[in-house]
Amino acid sequence: MTIKELIARTIELDSDGHLKNMNDWDESLANALAFEEQIFELTPDHWKVINYMRNEFKTKGDAPSIRKLTKESGIDTKTLYALFPKGPAKKAAKIAGLPKPKGCI
Amino acid sequence: MRKLVILGAGTAGTVMLNKLHPVLNKDEWNITIVDQDETHYYQPGFLFIPFGIYSKNDVMKPRRDFFPPGADVVVSQIERIEPQQNHVLLMNGKTLPYDYLIIATGAQIHPEETEGMKDGLWHKNIFDFYTVEGALALANFLKYWEGGKLVVNVSEMPIKCPVAPLEFLFLADSYFTERGIRRDVDFHFVTPLPGAFTKPKASLILGDFLEKKNIRLTSEFNIARVDNENKTIISWDNVEVPFDLLVTIPTNKGDDCIKRSGMGDELNFVPTDKQTLRSLEYENIFIIGDATDLPSSKAGSAAHFQSDILFANVMSAIESRPLRARFDGHTNCFIESGFGKGILIDFNYDTEPLPGKFPLPGVGPFSLLEETKMNHYGKIMFRWMYWNFLLKGQDLPIESHMQMAGKRK
Known part of the structure; x- marks a missing residue:
């Protein structure tokens, strides 16, 4: 468990580096979290994924896997990796203020 | 007569049949088990076949040897489950009605999910060891191989037995050393995980083993395609790893009959209560083993531990008692x-x-x-x-x- 200084307020993170308290999230915090992941600008496509993830989490209680993302967000796998290099499901979940997806075991 | 149907006669389905058959009253209950073929595979043994330690006969036995006498066995593929109607449609045209259903249809590998995997080099320079055919073909290749770049790659999680790729590397290290050509083989483990294994502490220790045995590790590699011409695997973010021998652990999915039934997630695994093993959607359906979407390992030991829990909960369900047994992911x-x-x-x-x-x-x-x-x-x-x-x-x-x-x- 670590506490990091982000955008001039103290945000608590869990052991995976995701937000501990989901209510801390807002759009400016998403930008800061993205910056930490070396994503320096959130484009409309980034937001499409982030909003899809947040919706999915609200209804299902878990962040979607990469397979579900490509199937349902309307963005193909290659583009997803370009938007969120290395692990789109994990990175997008982090920036969307959600816990680490359960599928990532 | 009340009816209990078990789909799948692998480890989980067979154990459940053997636990339930002796205790359910024969005058009240009819138990049926369904599988598409008649051979039981000891899947943990596949790992040893490429190195000539086990042969085909060590891992195959007739399923009937493990069924209790008098069990009702149906050999047929499953078309689909219709959970609203409480029946299963079989490919042989029959319909099996049930009061309670246990789904134990397992998981299989799907190399065709990765672009180029099943093209020219499949079973020539690219092998799996999650099927008897793959393991035997690999054994034959290794016998004649004089060395080069060995790449072991996990396509995506979850996979059956997450330690098997590591075991393959360790056994290969031993095998090539004994053959006197270890120095001619360049070992490379390429995985989508952030480290050697799914659990951080074990991952550290197993990662040390990789280093000790001179095995290179590339983590967070998500395979997009195989370039057969240049013998290279390429990730979605364009990292390239060349190979002479690729041992792949392809995408694992639940059975197609789950997809046809509309009961699975995007990998055909059935949403399951992680403690009681009951379906999240249907009160009279239970799921066990690799067919579940549980965040536990897809391993025979987990299926075995689940069988004790599921036995207790099925007995409770049919006697209208609350489900008290809880699986802990052991x-x-x-x-x-x-x-x-x-x-x-x-x-x-x-x-x-x-x-x-x-x-x-x-x-x-x-x-x-x-x-x-x-x-x-x-x-x-x-x-x-x-x-x-x-x-x-x-x-x-x-x-x-x-x-x-x-x-x-």
């Missing part, structure tokens, strides 16, 4: 580490693998998270236990819930 893996030694790990949903003695606290004979000869004997002896005790639903001297006694934090 898994136990003997990891072959090569040169006649093994490592043992024991963990559950919440507790990572810890060091200590197992199963008797302070005594053993097995050592957790340590490399010993005794752990290797445990793995070898286990095949005999599997055929003679486990499949028949008899108790093994291991608790279905993980125990903390004998473990050090």
Whole structure:
């Protein structure tokens, strides 16, 4: 468990580096979290994924896997990796203020 | 007559049949088990086939040898389950109605999910060892191989037996050393995980083993395609890894009949209550083993521990009692580490693998998270236990819930 200084307020993170308290999230915090992941600008496509993830989490209680993302967000796998290099499901979940997806075991 | 149907006669389905058949009253209950073929495979044994340690005959037996006398067995593919109607449609045209259904249809590999995987080099320079055919073809290749770049790649998680790729590397290290060509083989483990294994503490220890054995690790690699011409695997973010021999652990998916039934997630795994093993959607359907979407390992040991829980809960359900048995995610893996030694790990949903003695606290004979000869004997002896005790639903001297006694934090 670590506490990091982000955008001039103290945000608590869990052991995976995701937000501990989901209510801390807002759009400016998403930008800061993205910056930490070396994503320096959130484009409309980034937001499409982030909003899809947040919706999915609200209804299902878990962040979607990469397979579900490509199937349902309307963005193909290659583009997803370009938007969120290395692990789109994990990175997008982090920036969307959600816990680490359960599928990532 | 009330009807209980079990779909799948692999480890989980066979154990459930053997537990339920003797105790359900024959005048009230009819139990039917369905599978598409008549051969039972000892899947943990596939790992040993590429190195000539096991042959085909060591891992195959007729399923009927493990069914209780008088069991109602149907050999047919499954078309689909219609959960609203409480029946199963079979490919042979028959319909099986049920009061209770146990889904134990397992998981299979799907190399065709990765672009280029099943093109020109499949079973020439690219092999799997999750099927008997793949393991035998690989054995034949290894016999004549003089060395080069060996790449072991996991396509995506989850996979059956997450330690098997590591065991393959350790056994290959041992195999090439004995053949005197270890220095001619460049070992490379390429995985989508952030480290060697799914659990952080075990991952560190197993990662040390990789280093000791001179095995290169590339983590967070998500394969997009195979370039057959240049013998290279390429990730979605364009990292390229060349190979002379690619041992792939392809995408694992649940059975197609789950997809046809509209009951699975995006990988055809069935949404399951992680503690009671009941379907999240249907009160009279239970799921066990690799067919579930549980965040536990897809391993025979997990299926075996689940069988105790599921037996208790099915008995409760049919007698209209609340489901009280809870699966804790318990898994136990003997990891072959090569040169006649093994490592043992024991963990559950919440507790990572810890060091200590197992199963008797302070005594053993097995050592957790340590490399010993005794752990290797445990793995070898286990095949005999599997055929003679486990499949028949008899108790093994291991608790279905993980125990903390004998473990050090």
